[in-house]
Amino acid sequence: MSDASEPLVRFESVQKSYDGEILVVKDFNLDVAKGEFVTMLGPSGSGKTTCLMMLAGFEPATHGEIYLEGVPINNVPPHKRGIGMVFQNYALFPHMTVAENLAFPLEVRGMGKSEISEKVNRALDMVRLGGFGDRRPAQLSGGQQQRVAVSRALVFEPSLVLMDEPLGALDKNLREEMQYEIKHIHENLQVTLVYVTHDQSEALTMSDRIAVFDDGIVQQLASPSDLYEKPDNAFVAGFIGENNRLYGEVKEVTGDYCQVELEGGGGMVKALNVNTGGVGSRTTLSLRPERSTIGVAKEQSTNSLEAKVEELIYLGDHIRSRVSLSGNNEFIVKVPNSHGHVHLKEGEITQIGWEADDCRALDA
């Protein structure tokens, strides 16, 4: 029916509007390959959950088409799509035991009793909840409920599983533990996963690819490392990880690089010309805190600016230094706590340097 190169899921210029006026999802295109772990990441109200709901069949697409294994599914009701899903609040049936919850998708598919109990037991063992089958959801802890929800979404062996902020209600330690658990389940079962979250570290830890949403548009679709190291625009640079911003005007473009005159009197800096409007346009320079070095002489680095140390925060493995530079007094530099590291004092004047390749000139 479908060859291996065909994506499992395809969104084709999908739009969604709830009231017929405002588009929540503006023009969504996405191909998810078989076995891939794709995360939709974005602030609340960015349209990521709406996209997941359209894929699950709970919301109709206003425009565009969604394909599952090459077949358009806009007119297929949710119960015939065969997609597993983990809900934000788990949505476990409170009047059924854990085993009955897991058996439910198998029963509606008309499976035999012995086959059901075998599959249910295997699914419970997979999430280390063997022996919990007779409990009710209310008798389980949040983490256990979460694992039941995951195994219920997998027990009928769907080729595609959706997760809608499944770890949002858990505390930090449990959340990290579950991140690895879900990642391992994904690797072991070779299932395709589409995951929605607003937590960037969750997205970076687990995904093969991440679609960053904002304002109903995918801002960038890339692997975690590309997203962090090579953001396409100022929103992605600001949303993923920590980021120093400097504003300026593009004065000259040569090859892949450009010369930017900083606002705030910092002078000219050389940056990678990624997403600017050309000579004369305003640009946002994005620079990761760990990519700038402190106390370098002017000749040693492509860019070197004078900075005043405003605040030092000792964090054990590194010292977080807030400096003011070219009128920006929120510029962060991470000084690693290694042998022979630079010792700064608050109020001191120092030089901050960085390479042109680490400084990306983006849209204003």
Place this chain on the structure above:
Amino acid sequence: MALPSYAGPLETTWYYTFRFICACIFVFLITPILIIIPLSFNVEPYFTFTQGMLSFDPDAYSLRWYEDFINNTQWTHSVKNSFIIAIASTILATTLGTLAALGLSKPHMPFRALTMGVLISPMIVPLIISAAGMYFFYSSIGLDQSFLGIILAHTVLGTPFVVITVTATLVGFDNSLSRAAANLGANPTTSFFKITMPLILPGVISGALFAFITSFDEVVVVLFLAGFEQRTIPRQMWSGIREQISPTILAVATILVMISIALLTTLEILRRRNEKLRGLTPG
């Protein structure tokens, strides 16, 4: 809620006044019901306590009004009618009311407030007006003096209770459960009977109970619509007071009070057990 040790004289006074008022309310509510119970055992055909009853003379008490109730075909006939009408109208009102509540709680329901208003209007419109309206309408389409007519009329009166109780239960119903059921492959019918229905059952049952009681003690509509064949217990009691002046109605009233208490107790026990089973309350 005991009186705290720092309470001043004003609080202390109010504390006891409040309890006194509460006691008075209970006395006024319950005494008329309790008073008919000893009176129904009166050996004399009176509605008041006789000298013998007050001095606890065993000869002043008897079961003759209970015997009269059981042996009188008019009474047994009315009991049968009451149950037929109440059960049929309860089934109808519960089904229709539950469906209406489900529809009304859908997020995209148009004219929700208006529909809700129309559905619960039989509760608000004075009964005598509804009854008169039904009398003229049912007469013109030939439904007066028939069981079907009274069942339909009582369904209309009972439905608002079901709509209100089920709507209240649905407020606490997590819609993602229906979505989860659909996602797991259950069609809407399976999803309703396996997921929605068990979870809203307490609301459906209490609505059904209200609908049953509404029909069971309804007399105004029956006065208008019922012929001799359709006489219910309240209708029979009405003529008992007006025409026969027989304490049999006291015996009937006592039996009805006992049935009501038994019914409510059973339902409450069932409800608690059910909640415990479903893990909704700890314990």
